[in-house]
Amino acid sequence: MSEVTTTDLYEVTMAMSYLREGMRADATFSLFVRDLPPGRGFLVAAGLEPALEYLTRFEVTADDVRVFAEALHRPTADLARLAGLRFEGEVRAVPEGRLVFAGEPLLEVTAPLPQAQLVETYLLGQLCHQTAVASKAARCVLAARGRPVVDFSLRRSHGPQAGFQTARLGGIVGFAGTSNVDAAVRLGLDASGTMAHSYIESFPSEADAFRAFARAHPGPVTLLVDTYDTDRGVSTAARVLADLRRGPGCAVRLDSGDLGELARRSRTQLDAAGLSSVRIIASGGLDEYAIDELVRSGAPIDVFAVGTRVGVAADAPYLDAAYKMVAYDGRPVMKLSPAKVTAPAAKQVYRRPGRPDVIALRDETPPPRSEPLLGTVMLNGRRTGPSDSLTAARRRFEADLEALPPGARRIRGPRPPAPTVSERLSRLTGEVRGHLLRDLGGPSTVRVTDGIPPGDP
Structure with a gap:
């Protein structure tokens, strides 16, 4: 059994029927987000790399067929046509790290219909989750205004794979490090971590714990100071660091309470002890909204550690995304359902x-003066180039963020740019709609522009 079986059952039942009917002509499917979630001025395209890895190794094995048959309570012979099916199509996609907006395809697949259908669930799962989390993480970077942000999400993410993805996405949008050891080593990220309250509690006193930790780590250390009383914890940490002459590069970590006020008092204590080089790290339920408030208030926090709220994209944990057929066997197709209209034919997005x-x-x-966002990343089921790097994705993100309108960069009440639709696409949409309505035998309340941005390039 392979990853092929990580799919919705209806993908299998449709693919079976396509094969039975001899429907193997090329189909184009477009993956896009209908509307940005509330509170988002942009999305960061993400999840393409693992999606391409999946497509590269996609092949329906005999074991997969047996699993499908068991799920359907059908004889294995009924699904024999699926055996050996591989992905042999083309993929055009927006590279990871680029900013995208409502209605713009993140990815388009053109492949024999059964293949293009079977990969839908996995592609949506990868791109939707990772784009949502990357967009949340990017807003944390914006809110921090140049101060480092690190990923502490692993223990609260929706499983180890999601935790790894969050660390990777943080690398794309500019996080300074991650607590995830596996991700740090495999992805070449900086590993970042301190200590837990249990460590402090296991020693007779905070001072004993701080000294033991410093003895175990000869370089800079970060001391967690809020296990019992934060002010006393900072005072104890300052005394230990001064006694051990361990100021430069070291830090204290605040994990609870009024982080802004505690940071101010901590800064005063550390400076008074001659430890102005000791940084203050804040954690504990932080996301872009909390970071924005702390930065605006002037809190002397040097590093923000984000976890739960970012790893699950708490305020916008899903995207209203779709993977819809837009062409089959050379014929443009579209959906007319109210509020879910799709525009026909393969597309390109031009940025100006x-x-x-x-x-x-x-x-x-x-x-004029535009660049295409979608590039060909697979042909005939094979990648057109080497795997993308986090460094390249981060550069794309930084360039797009720099060019983003100020209104879309807002943490609260952002105004996302609305893409426009070309005259040719708008005209084709009207023609296909008209043809469908004639076949249906009557008028409809559905408009050409339902579900797609207005056409005024």
Whole structure:
């Protein structure tokens, strides 16, 4: 049994039927987010790399067929046509780290219909979760305004795989490190960690704990100071660090209470002890909103450690995303369901400096001074180049963030840019809609622009 079985049952039942009917012509599916979640001025495209790894090794084995048959309570022979099916198609996608907006395809798959259908669930699962978390993490970086942010999410993420993904996504959007040892080593990130309250509690006193920890770690240390009383903890940490002459590079960590007020009092104590080089790290339920308030208040916090709220994208934990067929066997197709209308045909997104993006047909002439966002990353089931790097993704993110309009960068009440639709795409949408309505035998309340941004490039 392989990852192929990590799918919804209806993908299997549809693929079975396609094969039975001989429907193997190429289909194009577009993966996009209909609307940005409330409180988001942008999304960070993420999850492409693991999605491509999955497609590269996608093959329905005999064991997979047996699993499908068991789930369907059908004889294995009924699903024999699925055996040996591999992904042999093309993938065009927005590279990781780039900013995207409502209605813009993150990815388009063109492949024989059964193949393109079977990979839907996995692709949505990868891109939706990771784009949501990356976007939340990016807002933390914005809120910190140049102060380091580190990832402490592993223990509260939705499983180890999600924790690894969060560490990786933090690397894309500029986090300074992660507590996740596995991710740090495998991804080349800086590992970051301190101590737990249990460590302090296991010693006769805070001073004993701090001294023992410093003896075990000859370099800079970070001491957790709020196990009993934060003010006394800071005082004890200052005394131990001064006695051991361990100031530069060291830090104290605040994990509870009024972090802004405690940071101010801690800074005063540390400076009075001659430890102005000792940093203050804050953690405990932080996200972009809390970080923004602390920075705006002038709290002397040097590093923010984020965990639970970021690892699960707490305020916007899902995306209203879809993977919809837009063409089959050379014929543009679309969905007319109210509020869920899709635009037909393969597409491209063009980014223009200082102006809204344009969602256009794939083969359209680019608007002046524009760049295409979707590039071909797979052909004939094989990647067109080497795996992307976190460094490259981070550079793309930083460049796009720099060009983002101020209103979209806001932590509270952001105003996301609205892409426009090209005249050709808008016209084709109307033509396909009209043809469908004629076939259905009557008018409809569905408008051409339902579900897609207005067309005014």
